[in-house]
Amino acid sequence: MKLINIGFGSMVSEERLVAIVSPDSAPIKRMVQESRERGMLIDATYGRKTASIFIMDSDHVILSALPPEKFGGRTQNQQTEERD
DSSP, rough: HHHHEEEEEEEEEEGGGEEEEEETTTTHHHHHHHHHHHHHHHEEETTTOOEEEEEEESEEEESSSSSSHHHHHHHHHHHHHHHH
């Protein structure tokens, strides 16, 4: 199982990850609110502003304070290391 560091010592499983999105659009904000109401929201921001949102295949939504650009490089680097 490969883990992605989402900041402040928190990690998520790369295999369970569906998407990493920015929190700026209205549909994403609605999705976060609906997840909060269903009890499927995990806040890993440690009180900081949400910069990225992880959508998992288990229907969980995870908030992170690190921007989405940081994670694209991490997962791509891991994929190229696996091929070598």
